[in-house]
Amino acid sequence: MEMNYIDYSDNLFETVVDSSKSRVYVFNNYDSKLEAENYYTRPFLAEESSFLLMSEFKERLFPSDKLLLKEEKLVIIFYELLTEEDKKQLKISGYNDVINLAHDFFNFYRELAEYKVDEIKGLKGWQQEKYQIFERLRQRYIAKMEQLDYTDKILTYNEANFNLKFLQKFTEVVFVSILSFTPLEKEIIAKLQTAGHRVQLYNQIKPEDYDEETLQLKSVTLPDKLEQEIEIYQTNEDLLQLVTALTKVDRAEDGYTILDADLQNSNYHNLLSSAKVNIDQDISFTKTRLYRFLETLYNLLQNASLSNGEVRLKLEDLVEASYLNSFRDYYNLGWSELDGLQQLAQDDYVYFCEELITDQLTSFRAILKEIEELSQLRTLNQFCSYLEDIEIEKLNDSQYRDDLSTFFSSLAELQSIEELEVVSSWDQYFTNSPQGLFLLILNYLKFKQVKKVGTGNEADIEVRDLLTSSFAQRDQIMLLNLAEGRVPLAQEANFLLTDSQRTQLGLKSYQQQRLEMKYKFFRHLLSSKQVVIFAIKDQANNIATSSFVEELKLKYNLTSKELEVTSQDYPEIMKNIFNSNSDLLASNFNLTTEDGDKLKIIADDFSNQELSMTYYKYSTLKRYCSYRFYLDHIVGLEEQVEFSKQMSPKIIGILVHQTFAELIDKLEGKIKANDLRFDRAVVKEILTNKIELFDLKIPDYYEQYYLEVMFKSIEESIEYFFKMLSNRVEGTITDITTEWQPSQNDKRSFIENEAFDICLNGRVDLIIETDKSKQIIDYKTGSGNTDQLDFYHLLYESDFEVGEIINKSMYNVMERKFERTYPGSEEKFAETLKEVLEEQIVNSLEYQTDFKSRCKRCNYLDVCQEGLK
CATH class of the missing domain: 1.10.10 (Arc Repressor Mutant, subunit A)
Known part of the structure; x- marks a missing residue:
C-alpha cells in the first residue's frame, strides 16, 4: 500500500480528491466523507468516483443473497x-x-x-x-x-462471500484519514493489491507517528514551536463559556467554527437561533413531541387497572400527562379540564375512570378509550398498524425535520419482525403483551435521530462535535467543554474482557483509543491559525480540565486567562439576551422578550380570558396571598398530591362520596313517594363493591377495625342519612342531582372585567329540588367550613331570587350530624368573596405577597421570604 503523508498546514481533501480520476475513496468518518465530496466535480462522460464509509465498503466486498x-x-x-x-x-x-x-x-x-x-x-x-x-x-x-x-x-465476512465485482470499474482505492486497520481490513488490502488495484493511504500526520507495518497510529508528535495563536480560558460554568464564545465570534472579522467536546449532551438546539448558529448535531428521537406523547401513553397503559371490565387510569400519571403540551394538543385539553383533574387529585382520588367524568371532563373519555384499545393489542403488527392510524399531524414537531417519516419507517421495520416468523409467542417475552410490545417500539425509536430544522439561510456560526468532526481546514476554531472524561472520553467497562486481555488478543485497547482521541484533538489545533479553548474545571463536581489541554499548556508554557464575562455580569448578560435591540447577543439566542420581572396579572394567565374560581382556590387567596395563588394555580407548582392505595382519611371520603352517588342513582323509582330510605344490605353491598374496586391495602393489624368498626359505622351513618333526609324534604320531590357541576353554557360571570371575567366553578355533592324549596347538601368525613355551602349557593344560583328558598347543610358522616347555615349567609359571603377577589386580583397589577402568621408554614417561604423579614 502506498503511504502518503500530508502536512498539518495543507488542505487534506484538496490534496486527496482528484476529479480527473475514477477512484473509490474510503473513510472512517462520515463528516470527512461529506466534506471530501464537496471537493469533487463529476467528469463529463466518465466514470464517477465513489465515496464510501469503511463499513459500506466491506458490505459491498462481502455481498450475500441471504x-x-x-x-x-x-x-x-x-x-x-x-x-x-x-x-x-x-x-x-x-x-x-x-x-x-x-x-x-x-x-x-x-x-x-x-x-x-x-x-x-x-x-x-x-x-x-x-x-x-x-x-x-x-x-x-x-x-x-x-x-x-x-x-x-x-x-x-466469510471467505466464500468475498467478491471484487463492484470494483471492476475502478483501478484505485484510496483510504483517507484512517488511523488504524483491523486484521480483516488488512486482508482486504492484500487481496485488492493481488487483484491489481492500486491502494493508497492518505493521512495528515507526521511519518514517524504512524507504524506502516502494523498500520496503526503509534504516537502524536507535537512541533517544537507553535505557529498558531492559542488562547485558553478556564471556567466552571457552561453558560459563561457559551456567552464568551458568542461574544468573541461577534467581534471577530472572520467566522469561527465551534467544536464542542460534549455536543451530544449540550442543549444548544433549544437555546440558539438557527438563523445565526448552525448546529451539526444528531438529536435523539426521544426529544420530539411524538415520542414524548407515545411515552406518556405507555406510562398510562403500564399503570392502568383493567380489572372488572373497567379501565381505571392512575390519576397521578394522568395529571402528569395532561401538563405535556403534545398530550393536551392531541386530546384537545384546555386549562378548565386540567382544573377539574387537579380537583380530583386534591380530593385524593387514586384512579380516574368513566364514573368520574363530568361535563368539565368529557375530553378525558377519549383517553380512557385509547388505553382500552391499546390494552387489547396482542401482536407487533397490530400495535404498529394502530400507531400508524393515530392523528399524527397533531404531533408534528416544527423544530425537527423528518420526525414523522422516521416514525413511519421505523414502524415498517418493526412490522417485518413478525414476517420473519422467528417469534414463537409474545407471551413468552412479556408478562403483559400490550405493555411489552409498546415498550419494544419505544426502545426501538430511542436509537433513531432527527435534525433540527434550519432557516434555509447560511448561518454565521457552526457548532460541531469535536471528535467526529471532519478533518476540514479551518482558520479559526473554538473548542468548548474541554474536560477530562469528555476529551479524552472516560474508559468504559469492557464486555467480558479486561483491557490487558484485549491487548493480549490484539483487540483495540483503551490506550490506543485514547491516542486516537489525542490525535484528533491536536490535529484540529495544528491545522488552524487561531484557536480559542474553553477548559472546564469544577472541583465541587469533581470535573478536571482535559489532560490534553494540560499537556498543551505544559509543552508551550501557556497560561489560562480569566473569562471576559464572569458571573457578576449575569444581569448584563440577561439584559443583552432579552433586549431585542441588542446586536451583540440577542440575535444569537432563540429567546422571546419579556417586559420586566414583576409577576404582573395579565389576561393571558387565564384560559380564554376567564379565571375559573373554585372554593379551593378562594381558600388559598383568603388564607395566604395572591403570590401563592399564582404559584399554586396559575403556574401549577402546588404541592404534589401523594397518590397511594393505602387506606387514608381522604380515601375513606372518596369511598363515601361514590357510595352516596350510586345510591342516589337508585332513587329514581322512589322520588315520587318521597321515600328516600334504603335497607342496610343495599348500602353494605355498594360500599363493599367500592372497597374492592379500589383494591386498597389495609394493614393487617387495622383490618378488623376497618371491616368491623369503621365500615360498619359508615353503613349505619349512610342508612341514617337517607332516613332523616326523607323527613327533612319539604314538598314533593321534582328532581335529585348528584355531583352537580355547571355546564359550559350555564357558567355566569361572578365578576366582569375588561381584561378577564371571574366565574365560579366546583362540584356540589347533592341538590334536591321540590315544589316548595331546594336543598344543597355536602358530605364530609372530616371537618368542613360552612362557607363552602355559601360558595355552592352562589355557584348554583347567584341571583338571590325573591321568595326562593335554598336550604344548605353539611352532613358529617362520622358524627351522623347535619350542620346548616343561617338564612341569608350566602349574601354576606358573596360580599366577602367579591372583596377578596377585587383586592387581590381584579384591582391589583401584580401577584403580591402578604405576610400572615401562617406564612411560616407555607411551602414557598424560601421563595418569597416574606415571613423572614
Missing part, C-alpha cells in the same frame, strides 16, 4: 435461543432484560470477526463461565441463521 438482519431482529433471535438455564445463569426474567446484553453480545463477536480471533483462552472464574454460555449461544445462533437462510454483518 436476507441481512439488523438491530431489533437480532435481539429477537438471541432471546429465542436462550434456554431456561441460560436465563437463570444470566439473570434474565424477560425480554427487556436481554436487550443490552444482546447488543453487547453481537458487538463482541463482530469485533472478534474483525480482529480474526477464533478462540479466547486463559479466562478465569466468572469470565470463563460467561464465555462458555456465549459460545454455546453463538453456535446455536449460527445454526438457527442457516436454518432460516438469514445472515448478518458478521456472518457475511
Whole structure:
C-alpha cells in the first residue's frame, strides 16, 4: 500500500480528491466523507468516483443473497435461543432484560470477526463461565441463521462471500484519514493489491507517528514551536463559556467554527437561533413531541387497572400527562379540564375512570378509550398498524425535520419482525403483551435521530462535535467543554474482557483509543491559525480540565486567562439576551422578550380570558396571598398530591362520596313517594363493591377495625342519612342531582372585567329540588367550613331570587350530624368573596405577597421570604 503523508498546514481533501480520476475513496468518518465530496466535480462522460464509509465498503466486498438482519431482529433471535438455564445463569426474567446484553453480545463477536480471533483462552472464574454460555449461544445462533437462510454483518465476512465485482470499474482505492486497520481490513488490502488495484493511504500526520507495518497510529508528535495563536480560558460554568464564545465570534472579522467536546449532551438546539448558529448535531428521537406523547401513553397503559371490565387510569400519571403540551394538543385539553383533574387529585382520588367524568371532563373519555384499545393489542403488527392510524399531524414537531417519516419507517421495520416468523409467542417475552410490545417500539425509536430544522439561510456560526468532526481546514476554531472524561472520553467497562486481555488478543485497547482521541484533538489545533479553548474545571463536581489541554499548556508554557464575562455580569448578560435591540447577543439566542420581572396579572394567565374560581382556590387567596395563588394555580407548582392505595382519611371520603352517588342513582323509582330510605344490605353491598374496586391495602393489624368498626359505622351513618333526609324534604320531590357541576353554557360571570371575567366553578355533592324549596347538601368525613355551602349557593344560583328558598347543610358522616347555615349567609359571603377577589386580583397589577402568621408554614417561604423579614 502506498503511504502518503500530508502536512498539518495543507488542505487534506484538496490534496486527496482528484476529479480527473475514477477512484473509490474510503473513510472512517462520515463528516470527512461529506466534506471530501464537496471537493469533487463529476467528469463529463466518465466514470464517477465513489465515496464510501469503511463499513459500506466491506458490505459491498462481502455481498450475500441471504436476507441481512439488523438491530431489533437480532435481539429477537438471541432471546429465542436462550434456554431456561441460560436465563437463570444470566439473570434474565424477560425480554427487556436481554436487550443490552444482546447488543453487547453481537458487538463482541463482530469485533472478534474483525480482529480474526477464533478462540479466547486463559479466562478465569466468572469470565470463563460467561464465555462458555456465549459460545454455546453463538453456535446455536449460527445454526438457527442457516436454518432460516438469514445472515448478518458478521456472518457475511466469510471467505466464500468475498467478491471484487463492484470494483471492476475502478483501478484505485484510496483510504483517507484512517488511523488504524483491523486484521480483516488488512486482508482486504492484500487481496485488492493481488487483484491489481492500486491502494493508497492518505493521512495528515507526521511519518514517524504512524507504524506502516502494523498500520496503526503509534504516537502524536507535537512541533517544537507553535505557529498558531492559542488562547485558553478556564471556567466552571457552561453558560459563561457559551456567552464568551458568542461574544468573541461577534467581534471577530472572520467566522469561527465551534467544536464542542460534549455536543451530544449540550442543549444548544433549544437555546440558539438557527438563523445565526448552525448546529451539526444528531438529536435523539426521544426529544420530539411524538415520542414524548407515545411515552406518556405507555406510562398510562403500564399503570392502568383493567380489572372488572373497567379501565381505571392512575390519576397521578394522568395529571402528569395532561401538563405535556403534545398530550393536551392531541386530546384537545384546555386549562378548565386540567382544573377539574387537579380537583380530583386534591380530593385524593387514586384512579380516574368513566364514573368520574363530568361535563368539565368529557375530553378525558377519549383517553380512557385509547388505553382500552391499546390494552387489547396482542401482536407487533397490530400495535404498529394502530400507531400508524393515530392523528399524527397533531404531533408534528416544527423544530425537527423528518420526525414523522422516521416514525413511519421505523414502524415498517418493526412490522417485518413478525414476517420473519422467528417469534414463537409474545407471551413468552412479556408478562403483559400490550405493555411489552409498546415498550419494544419505544426502545426501538430511542436509537433513531432527527435534525433540527434550519432557516434555509447560511448561518454565521457552526457548532460541531469535536471528535467526529471532519478533518476540514479551518482558520479559526473554538473548542468548548474541554474536560477530562469528555476529551479524552472516560474508559468504559469492557464486555467480558479486561483491557490487558484485549491487548493480549490484539483487540483495540483503551490506550490506543485514547491516542486516537489525542490525535484528533491536536490535529484540529495544528491545522488552524487561531484557536480559542474553553477548559472546564469544577472541583465541587469533581470535573478536571482535559489532560490534553494540560499537556498543551505544559509543552508551550501557556497560561489560562480569566473569562471576559464572569458571573457578576449575569444581569448584563440577561439584559443583552432579552433586549431585542441588542446586536451583540440577542440575535444569537432563540429567546422571546419579556417586559420586566414583576409577576404582573395579565389576561393571558387565564384560559380564554376567564379565571375559573373554585372554593379551593378562594381558600388559598383568603388564607395566604395572591403570590401563592399564582404559584399554586396559575403556574401549577402546588404541592404534589401523594397518590397511594393505602387506606387514608381522604380515601375513606372518596369511598363515601361514590357510595352516596350510586345510591342516589337508585332513587329514581322512589322520588315520587318521597321515600328516600334504603335497607342496610343495599348500602353494605355498594360500599363493599367500592372497597374492592379500589383494591386498597389495609394493614393487617387495622383490618378488623376497618371491616368491623369503621365500615360498619359508615353503613349505619349512610342508612341514617337517607332516613332523616326523607323527613327533612319539604314538598314533593321534582328532581335529585348528584355531583352537580355547571355546564359550559350555564357558567355566569361572578365578576366582569375588561381584561378577564371571574366565574365560579366546583362540584356540589347533592341538590334536591321540590315544589316548595331546594336543598344543597355536602358530605364530609372530616371537618368542613360552612362557607363552602355559601360558595355552592352562589355557584348554583347567584341571583338571590325573591321568595326562593335554598336550604344548605353539611352532613358529617362520622358524627351522623347535619350542620346548616343561617338564612341569608350566602349574601354576606358573596360580599366577602367579591372583596377578596377585587383586592387581590381584579384591582391589583401584580401577584403580591402578604405576610400572615401562617406564612411560616407555607411551602414557598424560601421563595418569597416574606415571613423572614
